[in-house]
Amino acid sequence: xxxxxxxxxxxxxxxxxxxxxxxxxxxxxxxxxxxxxxxxxxxxxxxxxxxxxxxxxxxxxxxxxxxxxxxxxxxxxxxxxxxxxxxxxxxxxxxxxxxxxxxxxxxxxxxxxxxxxxxxxxxxxxxxxxxxxxxxxxxxxxxxxxxxxxxxxxxxxxxxxxxxxxxxxxxxxxxxxxxxxxxxxxxxxxxxxxxxxxxxxxxxxxxxxxxxxxxxxxxxxxxxxxxxxxxxxxxxxxxxxxxxxxxxxxxxxxxxxxxxxxxxxxxxxxxxxxxxxxxxxxxxxxxxxxxxxxxxxxxxxxxxxxxxxxxxxxxxxxxxxxxxxxxxxxxxxxxxxxxxxxxxxxxxxxxxxxxxxxxxxxxxxxxxxxxxxxxxxxxxxxxxxxxxxxxxxxxxxxxxxxxxxxxxxxxxxxxxxxxxxxxxxxxxxxxxxxxxxxxxxxxxxxxxxxxxxxxxxxxxxxxxxxxxxxxxxxxxxxxxxxxxxxxxxxxxxxxxxxxxxxxxxxxxxxxxxxxxxxxxxxxxxxxxxxxxxxxxxxxxxxxxxxxxxxxxxxxxxxxxxxxxxxxxxxxxxxxxxxxxxxxxxxxxxxxxxxxxxxxxxxxxxxxxxxxxxxxxxxxxxxxxxxxxxxxxxxxxxxxxxxxxxxxxxxxxxxxxxxxxxxxxxxxxxxxxxxxxxxxxxxxxxxxxxxxxxxxxxxxxxxxxxxxxxxxxxxxxxxxxxxxxxxxxxxxxxxxxxxxxxxxxxxxxxxxxxxxxxxxxxxxxxxxxxxxxxxxxxxxxxxxxxxxxxxxxxxxxxxxxxxxx
Amino acid sequence: xxxxxxxxxxxxxxxxxxxxxxxxxxxxxxxxxxxxxxxxxxxxxxxxxxxxxxxxxxxxxxxxxxxxxxxxxxxxxxxxxxxxxxxxxxxxxxxxxxxxxxxxxxxxxxxxxxxxxxxxxxxxxxxxxxxxxxxxxxx
Numbered sequence: 001x002x003x004x005x006x007x008x009x010x011x012x013x014x015x016x017x018x019x020x021x022x023x024x025x026x027x028x029x030x031x032x033x034x035x036x037x038x039x040x041x042x043x044x045x046x047x048x049x050x051x052x053x054x055x056x057x058x059x060x061x062x063x064x065x066x067x068x069x070x071x072x073x074x075x076x077x078x079x080x081x082x083x084x085x086x087x088x089x090x091x092x093x094x095x096x097x098x099x100x101x102x103x104x105x106x107x108x109x110x111x112x113x114x115x116x117x118x119x120x121x122x123x124x125x126x127x128x129x130x131x132x133x134x135x136x137x138x139x140x141x142x143x144x145x146x147x148x149x150x151x152x153x154x155x156x157x158x159x160x161x162x163x164x165x166x167x168x169x170x171x172x173x174x175x176x177x178x179x180x181x182x183x184x185x186x187x188x189x190x191x192x193x194x195x196x197x198x199x200x201x202x203x204x205x206x207x208x209x210x211x212x213x214x215x216x217x218x219x220x221x222x223x224x225x226x227x228x229x230x231x232x233x234x235x236x237x238x239x240x241x242x243x244x245x246x247x248x249x250x251x252x253x254x255x256x257x258x259x260x261x262x263x264x265x266x267x268x269x270x271x272x273x274x275x276x277x278x279x280x281x282x283x284x285x286x287x288x289x290x291x292x293x294x295x296x297x298x299x300x301x302x303x304x305x306x307x308x309x310x311x312x313x314x315x316x317x318x319x320x321x322x323x324x325x326x327x328x329x330x331x332x333x334x335x336x337x338x339x340x341x342x343x344x345x346x347x348x349x350x351x352x353x354x355x356x357x358x359x360x361x362x363x364x365x366x367x368x369x370x371x372x373x374x375x376x377x378x379x380x381x382x383x384x385x386x387x388x389x390x391x392x393x394x395x396x397x398x399x400x401x402x403x404x405x406x407x408x409x410x411x412x413x414x415x416x417x418x419x420x421x422x423x424x425x426x427x428x429x430x431x432x433x434x435x436x437x438x439x440x441x442x443x444x445x446x447x448x449x450x451x452x453x454x455x456x457x458x459x460x461x462x463x464x465x466x467x468x469x470x471x472x473x474x475x476x477x478x479x480x481x482x483x484x485x486x487x488x489x490x491x492x493x494x495x496x497x498x499x500x501x502x503x504x505x506x507x508x509x510x511x512x513x514x515x516x517x518x519x520x521x522x523x524x525x526x527x528x529x530x531x532x533x534x535x536x537x538x539x540x541x542x543x544x545x546x547x548x549x550x551x552x553x554x555x556x557x558x559x560x561x562x563x564x565x566x567x568x569x570x571x572x573x574x575x576x577x578x579x580x581x582x583x584x585x586x587x588x589x590x591x592x593x594x595x596x597x598x599x600x601x602x603x604x605x606x607x608x609x610x611x612x613x614x615x616x617x618x619x620x621x622x623x624x625x626x627x628x629x630x631x632x633x634x635x636x637x638x639x640x641x642x643x644x645x646x647x648x649x650x651x652x653x654x655x656x657x658x659x660x661x662x663x664x665x666x667x668x669x670x671x672x673x674x675x676x677x678x679x680x681x682x683x684x685x686x687x688x689x690x691x692x693x694x695x696x697x698x699x700x701x702x703x704x705x706x707x708x709x710x711x712x713x714x715x716x717x718x719x720x721x722x723x724x725x726x727x728x729x730x731x732x733x734x735x736x737x738x739x740x741x742x743x744x745x746x747x748x749x750x751x752x753x754x755x756x757x758x759x760x761x762x763x764x765x766x767x768x769x770x771x772x773x774x775x776x777x778x779x780x781x782x783x784x785x786x787x788x789x790x791x792x793x794x795x796x797x798x799x800x801x802x803x804x
Numbered sequence: 805x806x807x808x809x810x811x812x813x814x815x816x817x818x819x820x821x822x823x824x825x826x827x828x829x830x831x832x833x834x835x836x837x838x839x840x841x842x843x844x845x846x847x848x849x850x851x852x853x854x855x856x857x858x859x860x861x862x863x864x865x866x867x868x869x870x871x872x873x874x875x876x877x878x879x880x881x882x883x884x885x886x887x888x889x890x891x892x893x894x895x896x897x898x899x900x901x902x903x904x905x906x907x908x909x910x911x912x913x914x915x916x917x918x919x920x921x922x923x924x925x926x927x928x929x930x931x932x933x934x935x936x937x938x939x940x941x942x943x
Contacts (some may be wrong), residue, residue: 652836656828660844664930667851671937731898732911733833741838742919746896749918750881753925757874760929764871767936 009064009078012048013131015041016124023120024113031112035103035454038116042096042123049080049088056085056483059492063133063197079133079197082483083264086332087130087257089480090339094253095123097458101347102245104454105354115155119245122148126254130261135184135194142180142222145255146173152246153239165238168546172225172235180222180262186215187269196265200490203269216270219262220279227259227313230287234543237294237306244350247302248458252309252342257335260316264331268490271323280321285417287314292424296524297531301349301359301432305342308385308428311421312338318414319400320488326403329495332484334396337384337466341393344381344462345432348374351455352436357445361431366441370448373456375437380463382433386426386517387510392469392476395497397422397513401506402497419513426517431524473498577695584702588709595708608648615641627680628673636666653737814856821849829923830916839919843926850931859939862931870935874928881921884914 019041026034052062065077080088102119106112125148128141147170154166188194190209191202199206206212223229228236239251250256263280270276291311298304312334319331351374352367353359368375380391387397400422404415450456469476481495520527535541588594618638625631639662646655684692723736723744733739741749825845832838854862866873888897899914 653838653841656836656841657844660841660848663848664844664851664934667848667855668930668934668937671934675937731915732900732913733915735832735834735836735838737836738832738838738919741840742833742915742922743898746885746915746918749922750885750896753881753922754878756929757871757878757925760874760932761871763933764936767933 008048009080012045013078013124013127015045016120016127020117020120020124023116027113027116032103032107032454034113034116035100038120039096039099041120042092042099045092045127046089046096049085049092052080052085053089053479056080056082057479059483059486061197061487065133068134068137073194074136075134075195076137077133077195078131079195080131081487082480082485083261083487084130086336086480086484087254087261088127090336091123091126091130091254094249094339094343094462095119097347097461098245098249098343100454101248101350101458102243104452105245105350106243107452107454111155115152115243118148118151118155119249122152122250122255126258129258133195133197135188135196138196139177139181139184142226142258143174143177145250145258146170146177146226149173149239149250149255152250153242155243155246156241159241162241165235165241169235169239171550172232172546176222176225176232176259179218179225183215183218183222186211186218190215200268203272203490206269207273212270212273213275216273216275216279219266219270220283223259223262224283224317225259226262227256227317228287228310229259229283229314229317230290230310231542233287233291233310234541234546236310237303238543240300240302240306244302244346244353247306248343248346248350251306252346253339256309256313257316257339260313260320260331260335263317263320264328264488267320267323267328267488271320277321277323281318281414284314284316284318284321285414287311288318288421289417290314292421292428293531294535295428296424296520296527297535299361299528301352301361301436302346304361304428304432305345305349308425309342311425312342315400315418315421318417319403322403322414323489324403325485325489325493326399328488329481329485329493329497330396330399330403332481332488332495333392333399333497336469336480337392337396340462340466340469341381341384341391341429344377344459344466345385345429347455347459347462348378348381349432351451351459354455355446355451356448361435364436364442364444365439366437367448368437370441371437371450373450373460377456377459377463378433378437380467381459382429384463384466385429387422387513390470390499391466392473393466394499395470395473397510398506399495399497401509402504405505405509415509419509419516422513423516423520426513427520427524430517430521470499574691574695577699581695581698581702584706585698588705593709595705595712598708608645611641611644611648614638614644628678628682629670629680631682632666632669632673636662639665653735811856814853818849818853821852822846825849825923829919832919833915839922840926843923844930846923846927847930847934850927851934854931854935854938859935862935866931870928870932872928874925874932877921877924877926877928879921880924881918884918884921887914887917 019038023034023038026037030037055062061079061081063077063079065075068074068076078084099116099119102115103112106115109115122145125141125144129138129145132138132141150166150170153169154162156162157166187199187206190206190211191199193199193202206215209215225232236251236256240247242251288311291307291309291314295304295307295311298307316331316335316338319327319334349359352364352371355371355374356364356367358364384391384393387393400418401415404411404418406412469480477495477497482493485493485495615638618634618636618641621634621637622631625634639658643655643658643662646652646658723740727736727739728734731739731743733743822845825842828837828845829839829842830837832842850862850866853865863869868876885896888899889895891897891899893899901912902909903912904910
């Protein structure tokens with residue numbers, strides 16, 4: 001590559017985000033035709049990455065990037081090898097077609113600009129996931145795909161179903177993302193490297209680590225939630241609430257494959273262990289079967305496809321789990337084939353929906369003549385999905401059977417699973433591609449006719465690509481399959497399967513699959529009814545479980561909130577002060593480190609004794625005060641006495657501050673009291689008073705003991721000496737206290753004054769809210785008695801006082 | 805509280821206290837005092853003025869909304885910290901200049917700007933609370 005490549009790659013990675021920024025503006029100017037311009041971004045990305053293919057095909061890889069947070073060894077770096085290159089080409093290539101398709105599909109939609117922006121944002125995020133070399137970058141992009149997926153599923157946000165599906169997808173995939181982060185951090189801790197390209201050399205260390213299982217489970221949590229593995233599959237069919245371009249792009253061709261990508265990426269590191277080769281095939285196989293069975297149940301074209309996407313992802317996970325040379329080759333081929341045919345089929349489903357007004361397969365028929373191009377694309381995709389020649393799906397399926405075939409029970413079980421799954425996918429594929437097009441023409445909400453070029457271009461190109469990829473299989477293998485399989489396996493691999501069928505078990509299994517598929521296809525209606533009955537009989541699924549989980553969570557948090565936030569100020573205060581007392585006295589009691597009581601100083605001066613006496617008088621006055629105002633002022637007297645003590649013992653700054661704080665406290669408390677219109681005297685019952693008294697005593701005694709304990713420690717003079725020595729020299733000030741506040745510890749002070757300011761703002765807004773409310777009440781009913789203005793809905797009961 | 809004596813004396817008392825608060829603020833670096841205590845003195849001065857002559861008079865006198873004064877103080881304090889970064893030293897390092905004005909050498913520093921910021925934050929936040937409470941009492 002040329003020297004400019006790192007910079008170019010970075011720009012290319014940012015290109016979708018830039019396009020997303022201008023998309024709304026462009027769409028306002030050009031309407032749906034903005035798609036033609038916006039599609040240039042993914043095309044440019046596609047061309048850029050195509051430039052790497054020669055180097056990657058020769059077994060090389062490209063890394064690049066720059067430092068991000070050097071102190072934590074976090075970089076913004078990318079790795080382009082066979083795996084990420086294939087993904088990047090799929091994302092940008094299909095992305096370009098999808099952008100065009102969106103322009104046709106949402107033509108005239110008033111939020112089209114926003115839609116383009118979200119789609120391009122997603123494209124940027126997804127590209128980032130597969131290109132990232134650094135763990136943290138991978139995680140950030142990973143969560144970004146969850147967020148953009150949330151935005152796109154909830155695009156039609158006025159519908160409740162969309163909002164629910166969006167939140168569900170975000171919770172499941174976002175939560176999985178957190179598990180992934182934890183997993184990556186564990187791996188980081190084991191190996192000490194945070195880059196995938198380096199990590200690939202540490203596979204043995206990771207597998208030998210006692211934390212291997214933890215790392216594996218966490219990573220699987222991320223991958224399985226993203227790639228909709230059973231039992232976390234439920235969010236994917238619900239995500240079909242999104243407009244069809246989203247389903248075609250995110251929820252079949254790209255995003256849901258991020259989990260598979262991750263597993264493939266980490267196969268050389270985490271793979272080749274018993275856990276890996278058990279968990280992945282089991283979950284993948286279960287997902288494959290559950291997905292296809294649920295797909296049979298559906299009549300909605302999109303939902304049928306969505307459930308087969310679930311099962312395809314299961315198949316991919318299962319193959320990745322086997323980890324043998326042929327299993328990896330099969331996974332690679334199937335991944336590419338699936339992206340092509342499923343993207344195309346989704347677009348076909350959207351196209352039918354768009355042109356006829358329905359996508360219920362039982363309400364469609366005979367569209368063959370009205371929509372010939374669509375029919376052609378649908379057939380091409382369905383043949384590929386069914387695994388028939390001469391499409392790339394056939395290569396994938398042959399390779400799958402070749403990889404799985406062995407004569408031990410474990411392998412045979414998975415062969416059976418694969419055959420059944422493939423047969424059911426065969427059924428669904430043709431149900432989508434044949435049922436709407438053959439038979440008598442059924443009357444649909446809109447009179448059917450062929451869609452515009454923007455709509456049929458995508459499926460046709462993908463269908464043709466699936467054909468060409470198979471016909472030119474040596475080229476496909478050289479540039480796509482072999483480099484990708486090598487990256488997944490962690491060693492050089494060559495994929496060589498061609499359209500010429502090799503005689504053997506694989507071909508026989510293919511024939512069996514087709515035979516089962518044909519039988520099931522003919523019996524589809526009966527199968528569907530059977531599945532519907534079965535699901536009704538079970539009556540519970542993870543989807544409902546999700547709702548129960550969420551509502552349980554809401555209930556739990558309400559119970560906790562009601563417990564910790566009862567809304568009564570006196571309870572808050574009591575708890576706070578009890579905690580303070582416990583924190584002060586508890587440790588001393590626990591360790592038995594009580595301070596020794598000080599002796600009465602023999603040389604106490606008369607004026608010092610007077611000041612202490614004033615403090616006591618103030619205190620007694622607080623206790624015996626008849627009304628609150630006297631109590632507040634008496635508290636001020638006590639405070640002044642303490643300030644005098646500070647003054648006498650050589651802390652003038654502290655003393656000054658204490659004076660002012662006491663003054664302002666009295667003023668503000670008096671204001672608050674008049675403001676709250678409290679009754680002037682204290683009406684607490686005696687029992688309550690006793691409780692408050694003991695809390696107050698506990699706090700006071702706690703502070704006293706604490707201060708005694710602190711002063712009885714040997715005094716470390718290091719800090720005082722430092723400040724005394726450097727205050728004048730370094731900070732040009734002789735008042736050490738002030739120098740500390742504004743200079744030595746200036747940043748602390750900055751934080752503190754920020755708190756002061758924000759507190760002021762908060763209190764001001766509280767006062768404002770109360771004035772507004774009382775103003776409204778006063779306006780409504782000027783004759784209302786003043787004591788009733790502040791009802792208990794505004795205040796805790798204790799604050800309102802009792803109205804006598 | 806609106807006695808004639810108090811009302812007549814309050815403006816003078818307030819001006820004296822504000823003046824004193826500025827004095828305390830400026831001498832803080834070498835003698836007892838500083839932005840925090842100065843701010844508290846000024847806030848009590850405004851509170852006295854408010855009790856004597858009403859909130860409206862105080863608001864007229866300080867012209868800006870007290871919380872805006874507080875925010876400006878925080879801004880100044882931050883700016884004083886950032887200033888050091890422009891001078892190529894770490895955030896919050898004190899910068900000093902000694903210009904001679906009318907034959908007297910003045911010690912000016914970013915630390916002083918910071919302390920004035922502290923002063924304004926304290927005055928603004930506390931008087932906005934006090935004024936808010938007093939005002940609510942009247943309507």
